[in-house]
Amino acid sequence: MNIYDDPRTIPRDQLREKLSAYWLGQMGHAFNGHDGLVYRVVGWRDGDGPWIEEVLGRARTRTISGGAIGATFHHHRMCPVCNEHPLRLAEVDYPYHVEWDGCDQVTDGTTIWINSSDGMCIGRLSPRGIDVHASAERQLEGEHCLHCETAAKPCAKEIAFAMYVQFCAKMKEHHGVEVSRALPVAIQAEEQLR
DSSP: OOGGGSGGGSOHHHHHHHSOHHHHHHTTOEEEOTTSOEEEEEEEETTTEEEEEETTTOOOOEEOOHHHHHHHOEEOTTOTTTTOOSSOGGGOOSSEEEEETTEEEEEOSSOEEEEOTTSOEEEEEETTEEEEEOOHHHHHTTOOEEEEEEOSSTTOSSEEHHHHHHHHHHHHHHHOOOOOTTOOOOEEOSSOOO
16 A cells, blocks of 8 residues: 555645545544443545544554445444534533432532442542442452552643543443443544544
């Protein structure tokens, strides 16, 4: 393949000439894959279709057909590019509570707290990073932090989308808890491709 066919090397104005308005509008958007991972559209390869990459790993960039995205990939509800969030952040009274999956899930717009039924905070996500804690019972037994990670840019004002995806996965892995996508929280893409 000629390097100049790689959409990442083509200037934006030339890429616009090659793609339809629809596909230009999909650049940078996040999709749920059929394999349970979250991907985003990062470019286009002539004759093959859109290039997608895993939001967290970034090592699984692959080319798929546009039809495959339409058939098996679904737009992520918290996609930071299209901002499909059902509530506009400025219209929300904080703190905002959601009873979901047996937990009290709370946000102030920039941080998410997941509190178990006994009132213990078992998860927190903020622009500074991720904290997933053991349950109260397990903490009494000496186990505390199950997964803690500092954000790449801890001074940011919004949660990076990749950190949000990872937090959801870790809460499911350690506690079997699904993070409510109804929480009105500010999420940003690490790179804006539009």
